[in-house]
Amino acid sequence: xxxxxxxxxxxxxxxGITTVYHFLFVPLTIxxxxxxxxxxxxxxxxxxxxxxxxxxxxxxxxxxxxxxGVVTGLVQxxxxxxxxxxxxxxxxxxxxxxLAMEALLAFFFExxxxxxxxxxxxxxxxxxxxxxxxxxxxxxILSSYFILAANSWMQHPVGYRIDKATGKAQLTDIxxxxxxxxxxxxxxxxxxxxxxxxxxxxxxVASFHLWRxxxxxxxxxxxxxxxxxxLPAMLASLRVGxxxxxxxxxxxxxxxxxxxxVMFEQQPMKMAAAEALWDTxxxxxxxxxxxxxxxxxxxxxxxxxPGLLSFLSHSNFSDPxxxxxxxxxxxxxxxxxxxxxxxxxxxxxxxxxRLMIGFGMTSFVAALIGLWTTRRKLWLAPEYxxxxxxxxRLMLTRTREMSPFFTKWSWRIGILTMGFPLIxxxxxxxxxxxxxxxxxxxxxMKTGNAVSPGVSQGEVITxxxxxxxxxxxxxxxxxxxxxxxxxxxxxxxEKPPTKDPRLRMPGGDRGAELPEDADKPxxxxx
Amino acid sequence: MHLHDFWFLLIAVLWIGYFFLEGFDFxxxxxxxxxxxxxxxxxxxxxxxxPVWDGNEVWLITAAGATFAAFPDWYATLFSGxxxxxxxxxxxxxxxxxxxxxxxxxxEERWQRNWENAIFWCSLLPAFLWGVAFANMxxxxxxxxxxxxxxxxxxxxxxxxxxxxLFTLVLFTFHGAVFAALKTVxxxxxxxxxxxxxxxxxxxxxxxxxxxxxxxxSGNGRSLPAAVVAVVALLAALALNRTGREGWAFAxxxxxxxxxxxxxxxxxxxxxxxxxxxxxxxLTVSDASSSPYTLRIMTWVAGFMTPVIVGYQAWTYWVFxxxxxxxxxxxxx
Numbered sequence: 124x125x126x127x128x129x130x131x132x133x134x135x136x137x138x139g140i141t142t143v144y145h146f147l148f149v150p151l152t153i154x155x156x157x158x159x160x161x162x163x164x165x166x167x168x169x170x171x172x173x174x175x176x177x178x179x180x181x182x183x184x185x186x187x188x189x190x191x192g193v194v195t196g197l198v199q200x201x202x203x204x205x206x207x208x209x210x211x212x213x214x215x216x217x218x219x220x221x222l223a224m225e226a227l228l229a230f231f232f233e234x235x236x237x238x239x240x241x242x243x244x245x246x247x248x249x250x251x252x253x254x255x256x257x258x259x260x261x262x263x264i265l266s267s268y269f270i271l272a273a274n275s276w277m278q279h280p281v282g283y284r285i286d287k288a289t290g291k292a293q294l295t296d297i298x299x300x301x302x303x304x305x306x307x308x309x310x311x312x313x314x315x316x317x318x319x320x321x322x323x324x325x326x327x328v329a330s331f332h333l334w335r336x337x338x339x340x341x342x343x344x345x346x347x348x349x350x351x352x353x354l355p356a357m358l359a360s361l362r363v364g365x366x367x368x369x370x371x372x373x374x375x376x377x378x379x380x381x382x383x384x385v386m387f388e389q390q391p392m393k394m395a396a397a398e399a400l401w402d403t404x405x406x407x408x409x410x411x412x413x414x415x416x417x418x419x420x421x422x423x424x425x426x427x428x429p430g431l432l433s434f435l436s437h438s439n440f441s442d443p444x445x446x447x448x449x450x451x452x453x454x455x456x457x458x459x460x461x462x463x464x465x466x467x468x469x470x471x472x473x474x475x476x477r478l479m480i481g482f483g484m485t486s487f488v489a490a491l492i493g494l495w496t497t498r499r500k501l502w503l504a505p506e507y508x509x510x511x512x513x514x515x516r517l518m519l520t521r522t523r524e525m526s527p528f529f530t531k532w533s534w535r536i537g538i539l540t541m542g543f544p545l546i547x548x549x550x551x552x553x554x555x556x557x558x559x560x561x562x563x564x565x566x567x568m569k570t571g572n573a574v575s576p577g578v579s580q581g582e583v584i585t586x587x588x589x590x591x592x593x594x595x596x597x598x599x600x601x602x603x604x605x606x607x608x609x610x611x612x613x614x615x616x617e618k619p620p621t622k623d624p625r626l627r628m629p630g631g632d633r634g635a636e637l638p639e640d641a642d643k644p645x646x647x648x649x
Numbered sequence: 650m651h652l653h654d655f656w657f658l659l660i661a662v663l664w665i666g667y668f669f670l671e672g673f674d675f676x677x678x679x680x681x682x683x684x685x686x687x688x689x690x691x692x693x694x695x696x697x698x699x700p701v702w703d704g705n706e707v708w709l710i711t712a713a714g715a716t717f718a719a720f721p722d723w724y725a726t727l728f729s730g731x732x733x734x735x736x737x738x739x740x741x742x743x744x745x746x747x748x749x750x751x752x753x754x755x756x757e758e759r760w761q762r763n764w765e766n767a768i769f770w771c772s773l774l775p776a777f778l779w780g781v782a783f784a785n786m787x788x789x790x791x792x793x794x795x796x797x798x799x800x801x802x803x804x805x806x807x808x809x810x811x812x813x814x815l816f817t818l819v820l821f822t823f824h825g826a827v828f829a830a831l832k833t834v835x836x837x838x839x840x841x842x843x844x845x846x847x848x849x850x851x852x853x854x855x856x857x858x859x860x861x862x863x864x865x866x867s868g869n870g871r872s873l874p875a876a877v878v879a880v881v882a883l884l885a886a887l888a889l890n891r892t893g894r895e896g897w898a899f900a901x902x903x904x905x906x907x908x909x910x911x912x913x914x915x916x917x918x919x920x921x922x923x924x925x926x927x928x929x930x931x932l933t934v935s936d937a938s939s940s941p942y943t944l945r946i947m948t949w950v951a952g953f954m955t956p957v958i959v960g961y962q963a964w965t966y967w968v969f970x971x972x973x974x975x976x977x978x979x980x981x982x
Binding site: 218224242286297577 | 692695696699700701702703704706707709710711713714715717718719720721722724725726727728729730732733735736739740742743744746747749750751752753754755795796797798799939940942943946947950951954955958961962965968969973976977978979980
């Protein structure tokens with residue numbers, strides 16, 4: 124059969140497309156839920172209107188986003204059975220458990236309390252309403268934990284045995300699956316990256332509004348009333364976004380380093396591929412740029428930093444790091460076949476790894492610069508300090524402001540890098556999943572043996588085509604909505620609810636709802 | 650009771666819970682075209698399920714996830730075998746979920762009309778397809794010795810399966826109309842009851858045909874009482890709807906849904922997916938299930954969480970207990 128249209132290839136493409144697409148929404152959902160919850164808490168505690176407007180504004184963008192996250196997640200769960208039935212039979216005993224736990228412990232919380240939050244503004248007491256969004260936020264984090272535990276088991280299977288009678292994997296220790304170091308480090312890495320994603324998004328949108336207002340001021344024009352009223356919420360958002368981006372960016376880098384060390388141990392091939400390190404070297408260099416030739420088993424062009432790879436894998440500059448050719452030979456000897464069968468796509472892993480780091484760390488550095496230059500008081504001469512509700516000047520030192528040219532570009536970079544972590548996340552997943560090939564479950568099941576034998580080529584082509592087409596349409600719709608609501612800014616005409624509804628439990632007193640409220644329109648309706 | 654029998658029961662409970670809850674959601678979706686006279690009335694209907702539809706749909710995710718964990722072979726055979734129908738269900742659920750959330754985001758005629766069409770068709774189609782899927786599952790489909798489905802998509806569209814699909818579609822629409830009568834106020838409430846009476850009669854006729862056919866082909870001593878309960882509850886729901894006892898009518902339309910799907914699962918047991926090629930190749934509760942260790946862990950998690958989930962979901966319905974009418978719908982923005 125034509126290899127390009129082999130069922131395995133098609134099923135992999137479909138899984139890749141639907142998963143990368145799904146994961147555009149996931150990290151934004153995780154982080155925007157928590158950011159919205161934080162802002163709402165600030166409003167409940169301080170009663171300041173800017174926090175109310177910020178909550179409503181980011182909440183709206185969060186809802187546009189979570190709708191897509193939820194529905195594309197459904198595909199993920201069905202897809203294992205639909206396209207990977209032999210995989211499902213083989214791993215179900217182990218892999219199904221965290222998935223079912225995810226539904227029982229996380230999805231129900233998320234989906235039920237999101238409804239309460241959306242429709243509950245005038246029905247629930249303020250504090251309980253605020254608790255609803257926190258429950259959603261915790262639900263998204265729990266959900267990522269369980270699904271990453273399942274994925275980590277594919278990367279590094281633990282707590283199982285192979286049943287002699289059926290040849291299938293059987294769970295022997297759920298605790299090992301849920302707490303192995305791969306799971307813990309991956310969860311930390313994914314969550315910090317998710318927060319970097321949401322924070323960069325917040326910084327980008329806030330920068331857009333602030334820079335638009337600032338430009339107007341620089342031209343000597345008066346700000347409109349609406350624009351002026353929006354400033355406090357956007358300024359607060361910018362600060363929150365920058366602080367979170369710096370902390371999360373640092374966390375992503377540190378956890379990424381730990382994850383690299385874990386992977387050097389558990390999947391040396393993936394890391395050797397990430398570096399296009401063909402032969403075992405001691406000390407091993409870090410390759411900045413390389414053009415490899417798989418058929419010849421070496422690189423034709425490369426730029427290297429001596430010893431750095433040894434440091435990244437073992438924390439010292441001299442230890443040997445095994446190369447692709449050696450690991451492939453070892454795996455072939457152990458599992459049968461040719462060494463070349465065990466080499467993942469070097470091009471995708473090598474560049475995926477670099478693009479992940481490049482895009483992620485650019486956002487982190489941009490946030491670091493932003494946090495420093497927009498500071499309010501620290502090491503800043505009094506005459507350069509701006510008031511609570513004014514757009515900050517970008518201050519390099521105590522008395523030195525950025526030149527107009529750099530100021531312009533700093534704001535623009537804040538806006539333009541808004542989507543960088545999304546790109547980094549996508550390449551991170553492409554790298555880690557493609558770097559595991561040919562294995563579906565590392566060392567236990569090859570991807571080629573995992574597909575559904577009963578599903579025809581035509582069926583997979585059909586599903587892949589409609590998913591891709593539908594996802595493309597929905598992407599356009601979603602982005603247009605985000606642009607519409609994002610560029611409109613907070614609706615400052617909206618007033619915070621004046622009264623705090625009481626919660627009447629079943630059988631309680633009937634005084635909670637006043638008769639004149641009986642025909643009052645809902646504060647929010649679909 | 651053996652652990653895998655208990656898990657068969659639990660999977661049945663999850664699917665039944667899903668059909669009870671999303672059944673009326675689908676019904677509401679269908680009624681947005683058949684009952685609502687204008688956009689405001691459509692919004693009244695959509696908002697009766699607004700705060701809860703997402704939570705209701707998680708019952709499906711849990712049913713699928715729990716089947717994966719507890720009966721990997723059942724999950725694998727069912728989902729790969731019914732590939733195209735499930736693909737259609739998935740596409741509908743994607744578009745429908747987005748439609749609820751995005752319909753009101755632009756105040757433009759064409760935009761809103763498109764999403765409203767999406768809500769109608771993407772509620773109607775899954776309501777039909779789930780019936781097709783479950784009818785096929787209980788009757789048996791071609792399954793080979795390696796546990797894989799060996800038929801084609803046309804094998805899934807037999808007259809019996811199509812009757813099953815039509816039955817669930819009409820039953821869910823009835824369930825939705827009764828729910829609409831319970832949750833709305835004003836003119837629409839009265840018309841919802843009139844619609845419920847019509848859909849209920851059609852559902853009763855289809856129930857008699859489908860349940861009798863199922864009982865004759867796949868039934869046993871356990872499934873017969875469930876079929877009887879389903880028919881009696883349906884007739885009782887109709888009578889209560891007529892006398893305006895909306896709460897009780899909804900309770901009994903719910904009992905009907907529960908009894909119909911209980912009958913399907915009782916007829917299945919101890920098989921989970923009978924093979925029409927050779928009974929020896931049928932997937933059974935004991936050979937499709939996970940190891941006792943996995944089932945034990947899942948029992949703890951499900952045993953602890955299910956009451957909590959039912960508790961907070963019930964509380965949600967309590968918070969949004971107020972009936973809504975056209976006067977409660979805020980102007981479009």
